[in-house]
Amino acid sequence: MPSNNASNGSPHTTKPAPTPSPLRASKFFQSNMRILVTGGAGFIGSHLVDKLMENEKNEVIVVDNYFTGSKDNLRKWIGHPRFELIRHDVTETLLVEVDQIYHLACPASPVFYKHNPVKTIKTNVMGTLNMLGLAKRVGARILLTSTSEVYGDPLVHPQPESYWGNVNPIGVRSCYDEGKRVAETLMFDYHRQHGIEIRIARIFNTYGPRMNIDDGRVVSNFIAQALRDEPLTVQAPGTQTRSFCYVSDMVDGLMRLMEGKHTGPINIGNPGEFTMLELAETVKEIVNPKVEIKMVENTPDDPRQRKPIISQANESLGWEPKVKLRDGLPHMVEDFRQRLGLPKN
Ligand SMILES: NC(=O)c1ccc[n+]([C@@H]2O[C@H](COP(=O)([O-])OP(=O)(O)OC[C@H]3O[C@@H](n4cnc5c(N)ncnc54)[C@H](O)[C@@H]3O)[C@@H](O)[C@H]2O)c1
Numbered sequence: 001m002p003s004n005n006a007s008n009g010s011p012h013t014t015k016p017a018p019t020p021s022p023l024r025a026s027k028f029f030q031s032n033m034r035i036l037v038t039g040g041a042g043f044i045g046s047h048l049v050d051k052l053m054e055n056e057k058n059e060v061i062v063v064d065n066y067f068t069g070s071k072d073n074l075r076k077w078i079g080h081p082r083f084e085l086i087r088h089d090v091t092e093t094l095l096v097e098v099d100q101i102y103h104l105a106c107p108a109s110p111v112f113y114k115h116n117p118v119k120t121i122k123t124n125v126m127g128t129l130n131m132l133g134l135a136k137r138v139g140a141r142i143l144l145t146s147t148s149e150v151y152g153d154p155l156v157h158p159q160p161e162s163y164w165g166n167v168n169p170i171g172v173r174s175c176y177d178e179g180k181r182v183a184e185t186l187m188f189d190y191h192r193q194h195g196i197e198i199r200i201a202r203i204f205n206t207y208g209p210r211m212n213i214d215d216g217r218v219v220s221n222f223i224a225q226a227l228r229d230e231p232l233t234v235q236a237p238g239t240q241t242r243s244f245c246y247v248s249d250m251v252d253g254l255m256r257l258m259e260g261k262h263t264g265p266i267n268i269g270n271p272g273e274f275t276m277l278e279l280a281e282t283v284k285e286i287v288n289p290k291v292e293i294k295m296v297e298n299t300p301d302d303p304r305q306r307k308p309i310i311s312q313a314n315e316s317l318g319w320e321p322k323v324k325l326r327d328g329l330p331h332m333v334e335d336f337r338q339r340l341g342l343p344k345n
């Protein structure tokens with residue numbers, strides 16, 4: 001049986017946070033807050049950058065290797081004096097002077113993270129080590145975007161943060177879910193050993209405009225298929241569930257977590273739970289009532305159920321999602337129509 005009743009260990013440390021590097025103060029121009037976003041050219045990262053850039057006191061640096069992200073997602077900021085974009089792989093060390101680090105870099109779609117699993121592990125482990133090393137050197141606060149996949153195929157439903165999970169350590173998804181579990185471990189060890197200020201978000205399935213059209217994740221697949229008049233591919237049995245959070249709610253939750261006092265880990269997601277068949281029916285109804293729904297083979301270790309308990313986010317961050325699935329989907333459909341060159345509905 002998995003442990004589901006233990007605490008997450010003491011997150012507290014007696015060590016003071018390291019002082020910022022003297023280089024930090026030696027710059028000619030200094031904004032009030034210099035923020036690094038790794039993976040900022042990706043889906044969630046680019047929406048986060050949009051929101052951070054709204055504050056004129058923020059200077060934002062994005063590093064990305066463009067594996068699943070694109071410069072196009074950031075085109076409105078390229079050339080802006082408060083914005084910098086660096087082609088960089090987080091598995092290599094990075095020397096910059098920043099106050100906060102949002103560490104998102106990692107392929108998120110199962111199709112992409114399974115494509116080169118060794119690289120996915122390296123990104124999660126070495127990438128997180130490098131960002132923690134940077135946080136330690138410059139005294140920055142660091143937020144990791146972990147995942148509900150740390151709960152594996154959960155035997156406790158819905159999932160509280162105290163649940164330790166049911167994860168296959170040697171499966172095809174392990175590069176991602178075990179990788180993120182190690183990343184969480186590294187975060188807490190740097191916190192306890194070096195006094196680094198950490199924040200960990202456990203993100204549940206997030207959707208919205210700018211997802212890659214052929215990303216492979218379920219919401220983007222169904223919308224692209226419905227728009228192209230191709231059958232919606234429900235992977236068997238179709239009764240597996242997910243809880244879908246709209247991207248603006250997610251970004252709001254991540255920023256509140258960064259600015260708040262709680263280390264986490266903290267679930268950020270929308271508790272509205274749907275089977276994949278229900279999702280297919282909803283997309284069919286909204287986008288293309290004539291489209292066929294086709295049952296196809298599933299992939300190994302697909303979690304059978306997933307739904308966050310969000311009382312911690314609610315109590316400690318004052319956060320709850322605002323956008324219901326039926327209200328969020330049309331924004332994504334509109335974005336996909338534009339990018340596929342289809343007329344407005
Ligand atoms: N979207 C979700 O439903 C979801 C759920 C749980 C967790 N997350 C986490 O949130 C983060 C962002 O997810 P997303 O949906 O925006 O994914 P995404 O694939 O759109 O974005 C990830 C970004 O990281 C970049 N990247 C990947 N490997 C890199 C490396 N080695 N060095 C530098 N950049 C690298 C990619 O090019 C991309 O721009 C990820 O850490 C993911 O694990 C997302």
Ligand SMILES: O=C(O)[C@H]1O[C@H](OP(=O)(O)OP(=O)(O)OC[C@H]2O[C@@H](n3ccc(=O)[nH]c3=O)[C@H](O)[C@@H]2O)[C@H](O)[C@@H](O)[C@@H]1O
Binds near residue numbers: 109147203217218
């Ligand atoms: O939220 C999370 O924690 C994780 O959620 C997703 O992983 P997953 O839920 O497996 O995402 P999808 O590939 O979108 O699959 C969701 C469900 O839809 C099904 N599916 C997928 C694609 C498809 O065409 N049809 C279909 O029925 C899958 O079998 C699965 O049951 C993300 O891709 C991970 O990055 C993220 O960490």
